[in-house]
Amino acid sequence: MPASRVSDEEAPEGFGARVRSALAWRWGTQLIAQFITWGSTIIVVRLLDPSDYGLFAMSQVFVTALNFLNGWSFASSLIQADKVGDREIGQVFALLLLTNGMLAAAQLLFAPVVAGYYGQPAVAELLRVQALIFLTIPFTALPTALLARRLEFRSQGIANLISAIFASLTALGLAWAGFGVWALVYAPIAGFGVRGLIMSIAARLWVRPVFNLKGAGRLISFGGALTLCQLFWIVQSQSDIFIAGRLFDTHQLGLYSEALFLTLIVTGRFIPPLNEVAFPAYAELHKSGRSLGPYFQKTVQSVLLVVSPIYIGLALTAPEAIFVIFGPKWVEMAPIVSGLAVVMPLMAVQIICSPTCTSTGKERIYLATSIAGAAIFATSFYIGVQFGPQGLVHAWWIGAPLLLIFTLALTLPQINLSAGRLIGAAIPPAAACAVMAIAVFGVRALLPTDIPAAVTLVALAGAGAATYAGVLLLAWPEVVRSGIAMLRRRPTSPMPPASGPVPVGQTSTIVD
Template sequence: MRISGASEQDPPEGFRARVRSALAWRWGSQLVAQFITWGSTILVVRLLDPSDYGLFAMSQVIVTALHFLNGWSFASSLIQADEVGERDIGQVFALLLITNGSLAAIQLLLAPLVAGYFGQPAVADLLRVQALIFAMIPFTALPTALLARRLEFRSQGIANLVSAVTAAATALVLAWQGFGVWALIYAPIAGFAVRALIMSVAARLWVRPVFNLKGAGRMIGFGGALTLCQLFWIIQSQSDIFIAGRVFSVHDLGLYSEALFLTLIVTGRFIPPLNDVAFPAYAELHKAGRSLGPYFERTAQSVLLVVAPIYIGLSLTAPEAILVVFGEKWTGMAPIVSGLALVMPLMALQIICSPTCTATGKERIYLATSIAGAAIFATSFLIGVQYGAQGLVHAWWVAAPLLLIFTLALTLPQIDLSVKRLAQALAPPALACLIMAVVVLGLRQALPADIDPVATLGILGSAGAAAYAGILYFVWPDVVRQSIAMIRRTPADPLPPHASARAPADRTSTIAD
C-alpha cells in the first residue's frame, strides 16, 4: 500500500479546509495546554526554590541535548516524501527504536560524569530517571508524522491536552507533597507516557519495525541532515546553561534558567506548532510549483504582530510581573527577564524560517544557519558569562540579530522574497511597539513611587495594550482586519504578491498559516 500526498487530489478549497482544521487543532490545543501548564507552573514555582530549578537546569542540558538527536527527523522524512509505503513506515520505526535506545544508554553512562562536571551528585540520579523519556519517543514521533502528513491534527490536539493535564497535575501534587526537584522530573515523564499512548492508538498503524534498511537512503539522508542541524541547535540553545553551570551558584543558575524559560514560552511553545502545520503545507505548495515568498511574508508579519507586543510589554513590566506572579523570592530574575524579552521577537522570526528550507528540500541552508547559530551563540556566551547573568543577556543581544541577518540572507532568495518587502510587512508591528514603549515608560515616570505593584502592573499593561492596538487600528486598519481574517484564510489563498505596507493606508499582507 502506498500513501500519497493530497495536493494533487484535493481541490484548493479542500486544501484550505484541511489547513484551517490543522491550525485550529494544533495551535488551539497548544494554547489551552499552555494555559494549563502556566497555571501549574506558577503554583509549583511558588512551592519550590530557585536551587531546585538550578539542579533541574543542570540535568536538562543533557536531556535536551540528547532529545534533539532522538530521530524525529527520520519520521519527518515521511511528511516530505511524495509517496510512503508500509515498508518505509517500518524502517522509520526501526530507526526510531535504535536511535532512542542508544540515547537512553548514553544518558545512563553520562549521568555520573555530568554530575561530576557540575559538582552536584544529585544530578546523576535525575538523569538516570529521565532516560525513561526516550522509551516513549518512537511511539509518539511515528504517528505524529503520519497524521501530520495528512494534515490531521485533531488527535494530536487531544493528546496535547490530556498530556498537559497529566503533567501539570503530577508536578503540582509532588511539589505540594515536598518532593522538591523530583516534581519537575516525574511530571514530563508522565506527560510523555500519556501522549505516546494516545497517539499510538489514534494513528491505528500497528506496524512492525523493519531493521533491514535497504532502500532507506532517502529518509536516512533527509533525517540525518536534520539531525545534524539539531546537533548544532543543541550547542546554540544549551551552551549558556552548560557554561554557566560551572560558574554560577545553583541559586543564580536557577534564576537565569527560569527567566530563560519564561521568556522562551512564546517562541518555544507557540511558534513550533505553527511550524508543524507550515512544514507539510509548504511541502504541498512546493510540490504544486507555488512560490513560498508571499506565504512567508504573511507568516512573518502576523507572528510579529502577536509576539512583539507580548515581549516588549513583558520587558517594560518585568519587575512588577515577577513580583506579583512568582513572589518575592524570585524578584532577582526580573532584570534578566526584562533584558531577554527584548530580543525574543527576533528569535521568533528566526524559528519560522526553518520550514521554508526543509519543505523545499534545501536542508543545506538549514544546516548552514544551524552551524552559524552554534558558533555565534556559544562564542557570545563564553564571553558574556564572565560578567554574570547580565553578561549572558547581553550575549543574547549580540547573537540573536547576527544569526537572523545570516538566516534571512540565505533564506529570502530561495523563496523569491526581497528584504524591502519583508521590512515593509514588519514595519507596522515594529513601529506600534515603539510607540507602546514610549507610552508605558512615560506613564511609569508619572506614577507615584509608593503605588501597589498589582495596580502598577494593571495600569501599565492596560495602557500599553491600548496604545499598541490603537496605533494599529487607526494607522494600519487593514493590518487589523487582515489579522482577524487570517483564521479564515490559509496558505492556498494569499494576497496579491504586490501587496505590501508602503504607506499607513496601503494594503498589508498577513499570516497565511
C-alpha cells in the first residue's frame, strides 16, 4: 500500500483539508441521517407505548453487551498498523466471521436465560431474531476500517444515509401496522443489512478470509486490548438497565431508557463519527512525530461549543420539549431528561479522549479508564437504583465527573497538554451556557403560565440561542471566527501548528 508523507507544509493545507473533508462527509451525512431517524422515531414513539420500549430495553442489554465484543476492534487494528496487505485483511475478515458467528450462537443459546432473569418470556423471542445483526457485522466493520485508513468517508456517508432511510421506513411501517415492539427489532436489522452491502461494494471487499493467523500477533493483541476495553464499557453503559430491569416495571424502565436514549443522541450519534475521523488522523500525526496536544485541545473546544448549549438548553426546556415532541403520555420522563442532560457535556469530552491513546498505541490507558468507568458507574447505579429513576440520574451526576477526572489525569501527560490549557479551552462554552441559563430562567418567569407549551418552547429556545451566540460573539470573537474558518475550509491556520519537524524518512500509511 503506498504511503504519503504528512509534512510540515502539508499539515495546514493537504492534511488539514483531508481531515476537514472526512469530517464533512462523516459528520455531515451522520447529521442528515440522524434527522431522518429522529423524524421516524418521533412518530414511532407516539404510536408505541412506554412498555414497548421497556421490553425492548431489556433485550438490548444483552444484544449491546455481545455487540461490544463483535471484533470491530480487530478491524480497527488495520487503521493503526504500519503496513497492511491482503493477508492481514483476510486474517481480520476471518476473525470477524468467527467472532460474530459465536456471538450469534451465544445469543440464541442464552435467550431463554435472559428472559427468565427479567421474568418476561417475550424477551427470548426478541433476542432470537436480533441474532441476525451479528451476521452483518463483518461486512460493515472491515470495509469501514479500510476506508477510514485512507480517510475516505464519502462512501460511508452515503451508506449511512441509505441505511437510515431503510431502517426508518421499516420502523414506521411496522409501528403503523400495529407490530408494537417488533418495529424496534426489525428496523436496525434492515439498516445493518443495507449498510453492510453498500460498504462491502464501496471498499471492494473481494478478499477471502484467511483462517491461518500466523503473523497476526500485533493485530490480535491490539484488537484484543480494545475488545477488553469494550467489555468494561459494556458494564459501564449497560449496568443501569441491567440492575433496574429487575426492580422497575416496564413502564418505569421505558421512561428511563427513552430519556437516556434522547440525551445520548448527540454523544452517542455525533461524537463517535468524530472519533472515527480522529483515530486515523491522530495515528498519522503520531507517525509523523507531531504532538497531539494542540489538536486535542481544539477538538475539545469545538465539541463543547456545539454540545454544551444543546444539552443545557434541553435541561432547561425539557418539560415543554417532551410534551411537544413526544406527546402527553411521555411527560413523566421530563425530570429524568433534565437531570441527564446536565451531565452529558462531560461525557462528550470523555468519549473524545479515547482516540488520543489508541491511535498512539497506548491502549493500556484506554483499558485503565474503561476499568475505572465500569467500577464507578456500576457502583453508582447499584446504589442509586434504590431511589428510583431519579436515583439513577444522581448516579450519573457522580460517575461522569469522577471518570472524566481520572481519564484526563492519564491522558493529558501522554499528549503534552496541561490541565490549565484544557480548562481555558472549555471556558468560552461554559461561561456562555451559564449566561444562557440565566436568560432562560428570566424569560420563563416573565411568560404567562397559560400559553401553549409550543409557544413557551419557542420563546425559551430562541432566548437561549440568542444569548449563547451573543456572549460568544462579544466575549470570544476569535473562537467564533476560528470555528467559521474551519467550516469554510479556509487554509488560514485550520490546524494548530506542529510541535516539531517530521523525522527524516518518516512516512504515513494513509493514501490521499
